[in-house]
Amino acid sequence: MILTVTLNAALDITYRVPRLRPRDSNRVTEVAERPGGKGLNVARVLAALGHDAVATGFAGGDTGDALRAMLAQETGVTDALVPIGAATRRTVAVVDTAGGDTTQLNEPGPTVSPAEWEAFLTRYRELLDGAQAVALCGSLPPGVPVDVYARLTRTARAAGVPVLLDTSGEPLRRGLAARPDLAKPNAAELASLTGHNEPLRAARDARRRGAHTVAASLGADGMLAVTADGSWQAAPPRRIAGNPTGAGDSAVAGLLSGLVEGVSWPDRLVRAVALSAATVRAEGAGEFDRATYEELLGEVTVTDGPAAA
Amino acid sequence: MILTVTLNAALDITYRVPRLRPRDSNRVTEVAERPGGKGLNVARVLAALGHDAVATGFAGGDTGDALRAMLAQETGVTDALVPIGAATRRTVAVVDTAGGDTTQLNEPGPTVSPAEWEAFLTRYRELLDGAQAVALCGSLPPGVPVDVYARLTRTARAAGVPVLLDTSGEPLRRGLAARPDLAKPNAAELASLTGHNEPLRAARDARRRGAHTVAASLGADGMLAVTADGSWQAAPPRRIAGNPTGAGDSAVAGLLSGLVEGVSWPDRLVRAVALSAATVRAEGAGEFDRATYEELLGEVTVTDGPAAA
Numbered sequence: 001m002i003l004t005v006t007l008n009a010a011l012d013i014t015y016r017v018p019r020l021r022p023r024d025s026n027r028v029t030e031v032a033e034r035p036g037g038k039g040l041n042v043a044r045v046l047a048a049l050g051h052d053a054v055a056t057g058f059a060g061g062d063t064g065d066a067l068r069a070m071l072a073q074e075t076g077v078t079d080a081l082v083p084i085g086a087a088t089r090r091t092v093a094v095v096d097t098a099g100g101d102t103t104q105l106n107e108p109g110p111t112v113s114p115a116e117w118e119a120f121l122t123r124y125r126e127l128l129d130g131a132q133a134v135a136l137c138g139s140l141p142p143g144v145p146v147d148v149y150a151r152l153t154r155t156a157r158a159a160g161v162p163v164l165l166d167t168s169g170e171p172l173r174r175g176l177a178a179r180p181d182l183a184k185p186n187a188a189e190l191a192s193l194t195g196h197n198e199p200l201r202a203a204r205d206a207r208r209r210g211a212h213t214v215a216a217s218l219g220a221d222g223m224l225a226v227t228a229d230g231s232w233q234a235a236p237p238r239r240i241a242g243n244p245t246g247a248g249d250s251a252v253a254g255l256l257s258g259l260v261e262g263v264s265w266p267d268r269l270v271r272a273v274a275l276s277a278a279t280v281r282a283e284g285a286g287e288f289d290r291a292t293y294e295e296l297l298g299e300v301t302v303t304d305g306p307a308a309a
Numbered sequence: 310m311i312l313t314v315t316l317n318a319a320l321d322i323t324y325r326v327p328r329l330r331p332r333d334s335n336r337v338t339e340v341a342e343r344p345g346g347k348g349l350n351v352a353r354v355l356a357a358l359g360h361d362a363v364a365t366g367f368a369g370g371d372t373g374d375a376l377r378a379m380l381a382q383e384t385g386v387t388d389a390l391v392p393i394g395a396a397t398r399r400t401v402a403v404v405d406t407a408g409g410d411t412t413q414l415n416e417p418g419p420t421v422s423p424a425e426w427e428a429f430l431t432r433y434r435e436l437l438d439g440a441q442a443v444a445l446c447g448s449l450p451p452g453v454p455v456d457v458y459a460r461l462t463r464t465a466r467a468a469g470v471p472v473l474l475d476t477s478g479e480p481l482r483r484g485l486a487a488r489p490d491l492a493k494p495n496a497a498e499l500a501s502l503t504g505h506n507e508p509l510r511a512a513r514d515a516r517r518r519g520a521h522t523v524a525a526s527l528g529a530d531g532m533l534a535v536t537a538d539g540s541w542q543a544a545p546p547r548r549i550a551g552n553p554t555g556a557g558d559s560a561v562a563g564l565l566s567g568l569v570e571g572v573s574w575p576d577r578l579v580r581a582v583a584l585s586a587a588t589v590r591a592e593g594a595g596e597f598d599r600a601t602y603e604e605l606l607g608e609v610t611v612t613d614g615p616a617a618a
Contacts, residue, residue, distance in 0.1 A: 013399075015414055015416075017414070020331060020412075021412075022329060022331055022410075022412045023405075023408075023410040023411070023412055024412065024413070025413040025415065026412070026413060026414050026415065027415055027417070028414055028415060028416045028417065029417070031416050031417075061375075062371040062372065062374050062375040062378075063371065065371050065374075066370075066371040069371075092401060092414075094414065096332075099332075101331075101332040102332070103329075103330075103331045103332055103333065103335070104333070104334040104335060105324055105326070105335050105337055105401075105403065106334065106335065106336055106337060107324075107337045107340050108336070108337065108338070108340075
């Protein structure tokens with residue numbers, strides 16, 4: 001079983017409007033809802049790849065109920081979310097059909113009480129017993145300590161479970177110090193963390209800050225992995241047009257599935273890049289176009305990078 | 310008891326953002342929710358005026374649950390909403406704190422099944438037994454026949470209950486033909502219905518289309534009533550600055566309370582205009598500033614208009 005943690009899960013709402021008119025009244029022509037938050041997206045892709053995926057984190061209120069009801073309809077993802085009193089946040093993506101662009105509105109998230117936080121830690125320890133790997137994903141809701149990912153990383157490592165960390169800002173900085181097995185920042189997050197714009201240099205810096213391995217997603221350029229044994233970069237054969245939302249989460253699912261299946265680093269990168277590109281071709285986060293994925297598995301190229309610094 | 314009907318109730322969500330950036334990601338700093346829809350706003354104001362207010366219409370899904378939970382916390386409004394399978398719509402008002410303007414996003418509403426529609430009609434007939442007046446308010450959700458207000462008006466009149474109709478477009482046009490006791494369009498709705506921009510002429514035309522009395526809200530200019538016994542116009546003593554959302558609903562509550570209390574038409578108009586202006590000074594729809602209301606009751610001026618046409 002692979003465990004994913006989403007402390008700030010969301011009910012993702014998509015509105016389509018013919019043309020968004022700011023400062024005016026807009027009639028929404030189409031409404032779609034889905035469970036959101038990075039860890040839930042990762043779990044969904046893992047389940048689609050045939051893995052037993054368990055999602056934990058927090059859910060509460062009517063929005064939490066709606067999220068859990070949709071999660072229950074999906075095959076393969078086991079709901080291990082911890083109930084809270086405050087309501088799960090919403091995100092609203094307003095798609096302007098004529099302009100082809102999206103305006104995003106993100107609620108801050110529910111305040112988690114100390115008792116709820118303790119209940120989560122108990123649940124997390126229980127779930128680690130039996131997990132082959134754990135992914136710690138996304139932003140933090142109010143009330144959760146900023147060093148949370150460091151604490152969750154240490155707990156997982158004490159239980160012998162490999163940890164993948166996918167977050168940004170201060171939670172990333174603090175989390176790295178607890179020595180996760182793998183950190184997956186994107187290029188911007190990596191630059192913000194280290195002050196280096198050059199991905200190889202920044203990834204090496206992030207390793208020095210504590211991550212055993214750094215896999216940096218480089219958008220359309222693919223992914224760079226810097227490990228103790230060497231570095232590799234995988235790139236898609238061509239630029240894939242579409243919606244990049246969730247592409248990073250699919251890459252995490254690719255890396256995790258490769259980890260628990262024991263495949264080599266170059267093959268993990270191929271899987272992550274193919275899944276990422278196949279997500280760009282799909283409707284939304286947590287989904288991927290299977291035909292594109294299978295086709296790209298044979299087309300993603302891997303080049304050896306410099307040896308470990 | 311005064312009955313209000315809201316066929317397309319809404320969960321009204323307000324987001325505050327420091328500055329709305331279209332085509333970008335916006336962090337919402339403040340989230341507020343309230344039960345929405347014109348009839349629910351009317352019921353809330355009636356309850357605040359000391360009347361026994363009962364709200365019916367449709368509610369469903371997690372958004373409907375949230376709406377009903379908030380309605381239960383309010384004193385005075387009795388929840389007689391009919392449950393449906395589809396989810397109650399949301400409206401999202403994005404307030405740009407820096408610009409002071411609002412971008413509104415309105416979901417279309419749930420599809421009501423024929424069986425749900427029949428369940429509503431049964432409930433409506435039961436509720437009319439004991440109602441002193443009924444207000445039919447707002448837009449229609451998908452699946453509800455466009456002549457619904459005509460049918461609901463005829464049913465109420467057969468039960469001897471006075472009917473106030475507050476809607477627009479085709480539902481208004483059809484509803485008027487069933488001869489409601491009172492129609493309350495605003496100036497734009499009246500012009501759209503009749504093709505006349507001059508309110509007195511348009512109101513007279515609307516009476517010829519079936520309404521016994523027409524009370525037209527004229528925004529900051531107050532309200533014009535055209536009845537079988539004469540016409541009156543009431544105006545606030547000064548322009549009131551603030552948020553006009555819900556001002557028309559408060560005017561409906563003023564007219565209804567005046568109707569069931571048997572006060573004269575000029576006094577009904579004074580009450581409607583004072584409530585309307587006091588709502589502009591309050592936070593949101595369904596609320597009014599009581600001090601402003603009581604002060605304006607003595608300051609709204611009423612002028613006699615031409616005799617009935």
